[in-house]
Amino acid sequence: MTKPKELKRTNLYDWHAAHGGRMVPFVGWEMPVQYPTGPKAEHIATRAAAGLFDIDHMGQFSVGGPDAEAYFNRLTTWDISLMQVNDAHYALMCYEDGGIVDDIYLYRLPNRWFVAVNAANLKKDLAWMQAQAAGFDVSITDVSDETYMMALQGPNAIRILQKLTNVSMNGVPRFTVAEGLVNGINTLISRTGYTGEDGVELFFPADQALSMWEAILEAGEALGIKPIGLAARDSLRFEPSFSLYGHEIAADITPIEARLGWVVRLNTDFIGRNALLKQKLEGPSRLLVGFEMLEKAMPREGYEVVYNDEVVGKVVTGLYAPTVEKFAGHAYVPAAIAKSGTEIYLNIRGKLKKAVVIRRPFYRPAYK
């Protein structure tokens, strides 16, 4: 018998536990899935006021060197030449066959590049990025341990942050970054997030986690801030139709199938380009769709999609979406039935329940 792998804890573990956070294993970490008022209240608070997320399990790499731009153009699907200094952009790393290694966030800083990756993929991503660096003059450093990552999201997020920082947030538009002091702590402020709300993601020295967390909660207290667990984080990213690795995207799913074609710039020579160009021209055989239940029932990941009495696909995300108040999800289905308005059935614990393919997103991001 091998011992169960030890779960890692963030520097806020004690805070979460002391404040009723329900700690669960999540990709090798012990993270709060919810706090006492429950996921729905957390979700609604983030849409209506502000939510604070401990996302330190995520990985960060610092990348430097004269060939960095050329390297990222080869490594990722995005056209890196479009990124100015202090821009942040979503991107994908693909295999030669077009399957997705991971989805990442790229930050172009004045003197270096910064990359945020999924916790579950950290080691795989680092190995992949190092392997692809051959022939480029770049250095890649895993700075995950010393860097803390926290997200502050919601319509009141910027007002709350502004109380604590010397950086004028009016000068930091959506999808850009700035470096400055937040609560007296040297912080990389990125006006990004994964909830469909305005807000920021903060990177700063890991030993300052508790001071930063408590300062933001205090600054946000009168503005309705709540700490947010994994369950609400999932429904918040689902409503605006953002992908989550291991669900909407994976090594055997391409960006075209996942409807992430907007991140794929075929004018650059990135890894996987030829496969994706071919798939784009021929048309993918399956596609990600959004659906909502027409008959009241809870769809869950892994449930079968049935069309004309045949199992044609699987649910990859299924949940109750609190803002739109619908039972809804994402599923992969044959391209022929991916049109919105198509009626499908889901096998929900042995009973077929009617659903309909609908246009994504369920919730249009507030900053658009």
Add this chain to the structure above:
Amino acid sequence: MKLDQDAKYQDSHEWARKEGDLIVVGISDHAQDSLSDIVYVELPVIDDEIDKGDVFGVVESVKAASDMYMPVSGEIVEVNDALEDTPEVVNSDPFGEGWFIKVKPTNLDAEWDNLMDVDAYVASIEG
């Protein structure tokens, strides 16, 4: 943890309480708390006859689907229709507004005493 001193309980966390000739059934505060936010409740049809120990409905929370088991055998005479639109009352008031079904029992004398009283139930959770 909230408790109803007058109710009886079973291992699967349903409570049963006498109300005249009927038995009202719900799930305990401990159950709703571990399930987290309840978003959907599937209830039986009135007139259904269901045996003790058989499934009478399903609670869907953000976390998981959980079957609910009859604490006593009987005929379903009333279901809590309000849960259709406001399943969250199971979270906020599990022993009151959040009840699920009312049952006309068919074998109460044999079955009632097999249920746990509140002390035995608390001991079984803390066990």
